[in-house]
Amino acid sequence: MTLQNSFNKHIAEQDDSYIFGSIANPVIAVDHRGRITIFNHGCEKLFGLTYDQVSGKLVSEIIPYTGLIKVLKTGKAHIGRKFVLGNALYVANRTPIIRNGSIVGAIGVIQEITELHHMAEELKQVTRQKKVLESIFKNTNEGYISINSEGYINFVNNAMAELLSLSPMDILGKHITEIVPESKTYLIQFNGRSEQNQITYIGDKKALVSRYPVIENGKVEGAVSKVVYQDLDKLASMLTKNKQVKTNTNMPGAHYSLSQIIGNGKSITKLKDIVRRVARGPSTVLITGESGTGKELFAHAVHSHSPRSNGPFIKVNCAAVPENLLESELFGYQDGAFTGAKKGGQIGKFELANGGTIFLDEIGDMPLAMQAKILRVLQEKEIERLGGHNTKKVNVRIIAATNRDLTEMIDSGKFRQDLYYRLNVVNLNIPPLRERKEDIGNLVKHFIEKFNQAFNIQVTGCSEEVLNIFMGYHWPGNVREMENIIERAFNLVDGQVIEPEHLPHYLLKQKETFRQPLTEKALPALLENVEREALLEALEKTGGNKLQAAKLLGISRAWLYKKIKQYQIDH
Numbered sequence: 061m062t063l064q065n066s067f068n069k070h071i072a073e074q075d076d077s078y079i080f081g082s083i084a085n086p087v088i089a090v091d092h093r094g095r096i097t098i099f100n101h102g103c104e105k106l107f108g109l110t111y112d113q114v115s116g117k118l119v120s121e122i123i124p125y126t127g128l129i130k131v132l133k134t135g136k137a138h139i140g141r142k143f144v145l146g147n148a149l150y151v152a153n154r155t156p157i158i159r160n161g162s163i164v165g166a167i168g169v170i171q172e173i174t175e176l177h178h179m180a181e182e183l184k185q186v187t188r189q190k191k192v193l194e195s196i197f198k199n200t201n202e203g204y205i206s207i208n209s210e211g212y213i214n215f216v217n218n219a220m221a222e223l224l225s226l227s228p229m230d231i232l233g234k235h236i237t238e239i240v241p242e243s244k245t246y247l248i249q250f251n252g253r254s255e256q257n258q259i260t261y262i263g264d265k266k267a268l269v270s271r272y273p274v275i276e277n278g279k280v281e282g283a284v285s286k287v288v289y290q291d292l293d294k295l296a297s298m299l300t301k302n303k304q305v306k307t308n309t310n311m312p313g314a315h316y317s318l319s320q321i322i323g324n325g326k327s328i329t330k331l332k333d334i335v336r337r338v339a340r341g342p343s344t345v346l347i348t349g350e351s352g353t354g355k356e357l358f359a360h361a362v363h364s365h366s367p368r369s370n371g372p373f374i375k376v377n378c379a380a381v382p383e384n385l386l387e388s389e390l391f392g393y394q395d396g397a398f399t400g401a402k403k404g405g406q407i408g409k410f411e412l413a414n415g416g417t418i419f420l421d422e423i424g425d426m427p428l429a430m431q432a433k434i435l436r437v438l439q440e441k442e443i444e445r446l447g448g449h450n451t452k453k454v455n456v457r458i459i460a461a462t463n464r465d466l467t468e469m470i471d472s473g474k475f476r477q478d479l480y481y482r483l484n485v486v487n488l489n490i491p492p493l494r495e496r497k498e499d500i501g502n503l504v505k506h507f508i509e510k511f512n513q514a515f516n517i518q519v520t521g522c523s524e525e526v527l528n529i530f531m532g533y534h535w536p537g538n539v540r541e542m543e544n545i546i547e548r549a550f551n552l553v554d555g556q557v558i559e560p561e562h563l564p565h566y567l568l569k570q571k572e573t574f575r576q577p578l579t580e581k582a583l584p585a586l587l588e589n590v591e592r593e594a595l596l597e598a599l600e601k602t603g604g605n606k607l608q609a610a611k612l613l614g615i616s617r618a619w620l621y622k623k624i625k626q627y628q629i630d631h
């Protein structure tokens with residue numbers, strides 16, 4: 061039998077060789093003597109030789125270094141061996157062909173991996189760049205957060221997580237509206253437009269935020285939000301302090317946010333939570349509470365935390381505007397509406413507040429006739445200027461406030477019941493200061509800081525005795541009264557500490573007798589005051605020795621510690 065015949069027989073015996081012929085990968089096989097038996101189309105292309113030129117020839121003569129001879133000799137496979145041919149990189153797997161326990165040949169399968177290699181190199185580079193960017197994002201003070209096209213958060217850096225008072229793990233994978241309910245980042249996906257330096261609330265802080273769409277192949281695939289400045293209020297107060305430029309926060313009218321409402325006692329904390337939730341919606345809010353409790357401050361906060369925060373906040377004091385002017389003040393008038401009317405007419409407060417919030421302070425003092433007109437605005441959402449014939453749609457949120465008992469006024473026919481229900485969709489009732497004495501310490505600190513700036517002096521605090529007096533007082537004028545008392549003290553103080561002699565006489569008098577007008581809640585306050593006095597006296601007498609002080613008071617040391625903490629006694 062000739063060599064060719066023997067080879068053909070071999071091929072015929074191996075049906076598989078036809079299969080190899082149709083594989084795109086180069087495949088080469090040799091028999092036990094190292095003669096080429098399979099040389100498929102892939103191999104023909106790779107080595108530039110035809111099957112007819114190589115078949116039956118010794119592989120070592122045709123293509124040296126294939127490694128197949130070594131496989132034949134050792135019977136060991138070579139897996140994943142790389143080699144270069146021309147400008148391309150390949151990987152080969154060479155394995156022995158074993159039949160009945162003896163090596164009858166060897167086969168090599170080749171795969172070009174040039175492209176794959178480049179991709180791996182690129183990937184390495186991208187990974188390196190990713191690490192650099194990650195470390196930049198991690199260490200910057202600017203907060204970054206990004207979402208995918210469905211609004212799910214796929215990246216957040218530490219600065220942003222800190223701003224949100226959450227850990228990055230608690231944020232990643234959540235929907236943006238779950239973490240930042242009023243987020244506008246989500247909207248970018250619909251309009252694809254970037255927004256620069258927008259005033260946005262993050263928690264209680266007024267921040268400056270820019271947002272950008274992530275565009276891939278011309279499609280918006282997500283959005284990135286960047287916090288340019290975290291606390292505009294702080295920035296504004298720093299600038300004012302340094303008497304530098306006047307800041308323009310682009311928010312006409314609204315000056316206060318929740319962070320400026322002092323108080324972390326239970327009642328104020330709860331109210332702040334409600335404000336955060338209510339601010340998001342369009343509902344009318346009625347704020348009730350005694351005079352000076354901070355109703356106006358809360359009205360500002362509702363507006364500032366609402367999606368309308370970039371719109372106007374317009375205040376109308378219904379008690380201060382004469383009855384005959386109130387209508388034109390609220391709704392404006394047309395040219396020539398009445399004698400003395402301004403040429404060209406006048407725009408009213410409702411129109412001014414369009415797109416924002418109108419704050420109707422002292423609503424309880426609004427005349428009945430006007431109440432009917434306000435009710436119409438609430439129902440129809442449109443106004444008509446005095447002397448005009450056309451109505452105009454307005455988009456205004458109404459916040460009303462009063463220190464009067466509106467239900468009593470309804471009973472006596474002075475307030476419209478239907479208006480009351482329309483206004484009282486959400487009620488924020490601000491408790492009087494005497495019912496939240498836990499906030500007194502922080503309020504005192506706040507006003508001392510405020511007047512230090514205004515007076516340009518350095519008062520460090522008030523004496524223990526003054527704080528005592530404050531704790532025992534019933535504060536009929538609430539926070540406003542405290543603010544006035546501290547301002548008065550700043551006019552008298554010559555050292556660094558506010559002492560009882562800097563307080564008005566009526567406060568000292570109540571201290572001498574521990575008397576206060578017997579309001580419903582006076583007794584607990586009275587008892588607290590006596591308790592606090594006794595603790596201070598015992599600690600003073602014993603030179604701060606807690607064990608002796610407890611003995612003197614006839615209480616346990618643990619109880620004494622509890623009370624010291626409760627009254628925040630500095631000993």
Ligand SMILES: Nc1ncnc2c1ncn2[C@@H]1O[C@H](COP(=O)(O)OP(=O)(O)OP(=O)(O)O)[C@@H](O)[C@H]1O
Nearest residue numbers: 321322323350351352353354355356357463539540
């Ligand atoms: N929680 C608070 N933190 C800081 N300042 C406060 C707080 N509450 C009230 N104030 C301050 O006390 C003063 C009175 O507050 P505000 O005018 O908001 O009270 P009000 O309830 O609207 O009073 P009125 O019913 O008399 O209009 C303001 O100067 C305000 O800044």
